Amino acid sequence: MTEAFTALESLSHRFPWPSQRPSVPAVPWVMDYGGRDLIRHLIAVRQPRVIVEIGAFMGGSVRQWLAMSPDIKVVAIDPWPQIEGPDPFWDSHPIGRLHTGQFREPDGLYLAFLATMWDHRNRVIHARGYGCDILPVLHAHGLRPDLIYIDADKRGEEISICDELFPEAIICGDDWLWCDGWCYPTQKPVADSARRRRRVLKTASNTWLIDDRPWTAAERMIWLRCLPQSFVRRFRAWMRARHGCDSSGNPVSPAKNGCDNSHQVNEA
C-alpha cells in the first residue's frame, strides 16, 4: 500500500491539477453502454484501491468507480484532443449538441474534464495523452494498478501493453459490441489477451472482463440481465453495418468490411 501511495504521490506531481477550477461549465456526461454492473460487482467484492482508466472523457465511468468506495484512487488517461469540424456522433447527441461550442474552444474537452472532476481532484490523477504513451510512464513511476478499465479507441492497442507491464492487474473495458461495419474490433485483442494470460473472459452487454477467477452465480445473473440489451445492440450494429456505418454512425471505409470475426467467442 505504501508503494502505491508513493507512486500516486509522484504521479500527482508529474500531472498536477491547476490551482483554480477552469471557469467553464461541468459536463456530467456518462457514456455507459451497458454491462458495467460486472465491474461494479467486481469492485465491491475485491475492493481494488488503484484503478487506471484509459479513455476517461468527462469522467463518467471514473465517477462510477469512485462512488463504490472512498478508498479508491483513479488515474484517468485521455488525450482530450482538440475537436474540430462536424462529427456525426457528437452532433447527433443531445449533450454533445448542448456543449458543441464549449468543446470546440481551445483545449475545450480538457478544460471541461477538469471542471467536471474538480470536486474529485484529490482522488483522481489526470494523465493527458494516449494510453500507449502514458502506461509506460505510470510503470516507471512504480504504479501497479489493481484494475485497468479500457474505454478508448476500440482497437485494443493498449491491451498487450497492459499484459506486458501490468500482468497482475485485472483488465476490463467497454466496446465489446462496438461494431465497425461487420467487424467487432475490440473482441480479438481481448480474446487474445485472455488466452495469453490463461484467464477467464467474461462479458455482459458492451462490457468485457479478463478475470483470474471463474464465473460466480452473481456474475451469471448480471450477464443474464444484460442479455436482452446485448441482442438489441447486436441488432442495431447489424442495421448500421448494412448502411455502411460503424456503431457511432460514422461511415466505414470499404477496406474494413472484409474483416475476420472468426475469433468470436461465445458471450457466456
Ligand SMILES: C[S@@+](CC[C@H](N)C(=O)[O-])C[C@H]1O[C@@H](n2cnc3c(N)ncnc32)[C@H](O)[C@@H]1O
Ligand atoms: C467513449 S469515450 C470514454 C467514455 C467514458 N469512459 C465514460 O464512461 O463516460 C472514449 C475516450 O477515449 C479517448 N481515447 C481515444 N483513444 C485513446 C487512447 N489511445 N488512449 C487514451 N484515450 C483515448 C477519447 O479521447 C475519448 O475521450
